[in-house]
Amino acid sequence: MKSEEEPETSVWPRKTWTFLSEVRRRSPLIQCITNFVSMDLMANTLLSAGASPAMIHSSDEIPDFTPHVHALCINIGTLSGDWFPAMKLAAELSSKLGKPWVLDPVAVGASRFRLNACLELLKLKPAVIRGNGSEIIALSKASMESTKGVDSSHESIDALESAKALAEATGAIVAVSGAIDIVTDGKRVVGANNGVAMMQRITATGCSVTALIAAFVSVDQLHALEATASALSVFGVAGEMGMSNANGPASLRMHMIDSLYGLDEASVLSRVNITSL
Numbered sequence: 221m222k223s224e225e226e227p228e229t230s231v232w233p234r235k236t237w238t239f240l241s242e243v244r245r246r247s248p249l250i251q252c253i254t255n256f257v258s259m260d261l262m263a264n265t266l267l268s269a270g271a272s273p274a275m276i277h278s279s280d281e282i283p284d285f286t287p288h289v290h291a292l293c294i295n296i297g298t299l300s301g302d303w304f305p306a307m308k309l310a311a312e313l314s315s316k317l318g319k320p321w322v323l324d325p326v327a328v329g330a331s332r333f334r335l336n337a338c339l340e341l342l343k344l345k346p347a348v349i350r351g352n353g354s355e356i357i358a359l360s361k362a363s364m365e366s367t368k369g370v371d372s373s374h375e376s377i378d379a380l381e382s383a384k385a386l387a388e389a390t391g392a393i394v395a396v397s398g399a400i401d402i403v404t405d406g407k408r409v410v411g412a413n414n415g416v417a418m419m420q421r422i423t424a425t426g427c428s429v430t431a432l433i434a435a436f437v438s439v440d441q442l443h444a445l446e447a448t449a450s451a452l453s454v455f456g457v458a459g460e461m462g463m464s465n466a467n468g469p470a471s472l473r474m475h476m477i478d479s480l481y482g483l484d485e486a487s488v489l490s491r492v493n494i495t496s497l
């Protein structure tokens with residue numbers, strides 16, 4: 221069968237396996253400026269996927285350190301005034317050096333402070349923005365929407381038009397997590413259909429998949445949409461496989477990390493479920 225005739229259902233799993241294999245082969249260095257809640261799960265997610273995390277956030281060392289990283293992840297989850305200049309400095313340096321950086325606008329609709337911070341960060345050209353439905357709607361409209369803090373009060377599909385508009389306005393790939401993870405460049409839209417609902421019951425799973433997106437994009441910057449959908453799908457597959465041994469959120473957290481570490485080609489090829497929307 222010629223590749224252009226190959227069904228989408230088999231093309232995406234192979235792409236996804238290539239991304240995961242490249243992350244494991246190259247072990248990209250991912251700088252994470254992230255909230256205190258997520259640091260542990262985020263670092264362990266990156267390590268179990270084969271990448272190399274570094275939670276380095278001081279403005280005093282960013283000029284020395286950031287030029288050596290393969291990608292940067294910025295997450296505003298526990299934002300405070302003294303951290304914000306470091307986020308801007310690292311994002312600015314990354315953009316100047318042509319390194320991809322990824323934004324997680326945690327609870328962006330919860331305060332004027334968070335909204336203004338994200339709007340400033342958007343000017344520094346993130347390659348990817350990943351949030352839940354409520355976050356992407358608030359950021360796209362630049363408004364303080366009704367919000368449940370860091371959790372979403374919207375389904376991911378409710379944020380589809382907001383995601384497209386945000387992608388068009390910023391030039392970034394925009395991903396909305398949820399039952400279906402939606403990924404768009406403003407024109408193309410794909411959905412990653414993996415994962416289990418209990419992943420929402422573990423804090424910082426969204427933060428961690430954003431860092432995984434940074435790792436996937438770092439190995440193929442020119443295909444950021446494909447990298448983003450693949451990272452979301454791989455994380456979802458790890459959740460599905462982990463779920464078969466889990467009794468609740470705490471044991472799912474452990475088994476999900478183990479599943480991500482042990483994920484093999486056969487499981488990726490049979491389980492990855494990414495389709496055009």
Ligand SMILES: Nc1ncnc2c1ncn2[C@@H]1O[C@H](COP(=O)(O)OP(=O)(O)OP(=O)(O)O)[C@@H](O)[C@H]1O
Nearest residue numbers: 352397398399415416417419420423424425426427
């Ligand atoms: N109903 C669901 N079914 C399957 N997977 C889901 C569901 N809801 C969320 N997920 C998955 O859980 C992970 C976290 O997504 P979520 O939307 O909860 O992020 P978030 O709100 O930013 O989380 P956090 O702020 O705690 O990091 C993603 O990988 C997503 O695909």
Ligand SMILES: Cc1ncsc1CCO
Nearest residue numbers: 255257297298326370424
């Ligand atoms: C619970 C929580 N509060 C601020 S950041 C964070 C982690 C999930 O986003």
Ligand SMILES: [Mg+2]
Nearest residue numbers: 326352426427
């Ligand atoms: Mg979040």
